[in-house]
Amino acid sequence: MIAAExxxxxxxxxxxxxxxxxxxxxxxxxxxxxxVGIVLEAVREIGSRR
Known part of the structure; x- marks a missing residue:
């Protein structure tokens, strides 16, 4: 595990x-x-670049 800092x-x-x-x-x-919210946000971000 990677430390938060x-x-x-x-x-x-x-x-x-x-x-x-x-x-x-x-x-x-x-x-x-x-x-799910974070994944959907990423999908929307990628989709808006097209």
Missing amino acids: NQRFMAERMKARVHTVPADHMPMITAPAAV
Whole structure:
């Protein structure tokens, strides 16, 4: 597992969009609605580039 500080550092360095969700280490189990929302947001973002 990567420490949260390192994750934030790497995301900032690559200019990534970051979402923070209160979830366990398996967010697809503990916060499935948040995961689906993030995936759908990514799909919409990619679709709008066409």
